[in-house]
Amino acid sequence: MKRISGVNNWKLVIRRETAGVTILRAETCDRQAALPDTLFGLPVTALGGHALTPGRQAPEGEEVLVTCGPAGEEWDNRQLEDLRLPDTLRRVGDYALFNCTALRTLRLADTIAYWDGGVLMNCRQLDTFYLTCTGREGELMDYLAGELPRELDMTLSYPEGRTARVIFPEYVEVFEENVPHHQFDFHIQGAGYPYHHCFYHKQFSLRDYDQLWKGYLGMEHEEDCALRLAWWRLRYPLDLTERAEEAYWAYLRDHGAAAARWLLSRRDAAGLRTLLSRTDWTREGLAELCDLARGQDATEALAVLLEEQHRRFPSGMDKTFDL
Structure with missing residues (x-):
């Protein structure tokens, strides 16, 4: 088995061709992983059928170990949540991601010309x-x-x-x-x-x-x-x-209150400031959001809310803010 360095841990089975490399099998122990764009100076142009399907037996081909440091024990893609496909990829084979049930995020380019059948089947969280x-x-x-x-x-x-x-x-x-x-x-x-x-x-x-x-x-x-x-x-x-x-x-x-609660859950203080500037609020509504921000320990968002509260309702407000 050939061993090369990379940005993630992969056990690959590949086939070198004139135009590029086909990945016949790819297994990782990482939750977030990117397949390499090139291998041995050749672009990765295709994923074979069932290439990342957990539990599948590896086909015959050239074995390559891609390493980036300490690796986990489970190499079956069952924990894979975030996958980047190569920008050089042109074809994805039948059921290539079948049963990748933990996969939530896929990063890829629009240059893939061919998608065979069932590629995303049972990717229930994607x-x-x-x-x-x-x-x-x-x-x-x-x-x-x-x-x-x-x-x-x-x-x-x-x-x-x-x-x-x-x-x-x-x-x-x-x-x-x-x-x-x-x-x-x-x-x-x-x-x-x-x-x-x-x-x-x-x-x-x-x-x-x-x-x-x-x-x-x-x-x-x-x-x-x-x-x-x-x-x-x-x-x-x-x-x-x-x-x-x-x-x-x-x-x-x-739906300003629901939008503000959602932005608070994301800790998006900049977005919250934009929303507050374009929507109407009562003193009570802002006070409720302040309490929610305190409960979430969202300090930056709380500062935005207190500033807006003071701007809209300056009279009778305390001169000091409790963060």
Whole structure:
């Protein structure tokens, strides 16, 4: 077995080809890991079928140990939570990530041209994606949103440092048995279906995405999901029109307390300051948030809240602040 250094611990079985390297098998003991972009001077261009499936027997091929220091004892991907795929990758084989049940976050580029069947099957917790975009992000997003009907959180990184973050709300496809007619009736539940299918010719438009907002609010939806969707579009306002911006802020103004509690749970003091500046508050509402921040030991957020409390209601306030 060849041994090389890397940024994570991997046990690999590979096949060298003229155009690059195919990883036939990859096992790690790390919870957060990045597959190498190159091996032995060749780009990693493909993942084989069942390449990361826990418990699968390793196929025949060239064995490589990638090390970055002390390693754990379990090398079966069952603990893998955060995975970065190589930017050089062009193909992902059948069931490559099958049964990676702890996987929550996937980082990858939109340059993967081929996805074989069942790649994400039984990745039950996978809902967060960081995409490097080169102009083909619509194809990748269409694939991911089509495969995973749950709520998805996608951060899109474009050239020149431009960033967008979009939420795709959950929907559920339900088959109900219609016994008298000996058939199954198909139903779609949840307001997220239009978002998961907002791609025209596999292209993604942020403006088309924003136009779904009014219809989404008109259906039964989860308020906390709507809050996150609105907030991230405002936080990263790439291609955001004034009309869409006002619609998102209108929702946050109507749900200011819930938004503030969410930002407190994230310890996002800067975001909390922005929210407070764009929403109306009573003395009692700010006092409740201050108590919540104290209970969470969120010192920076508490300072923001006390400052806002003093600005809005200066009379009768103590001259000293208790942090």
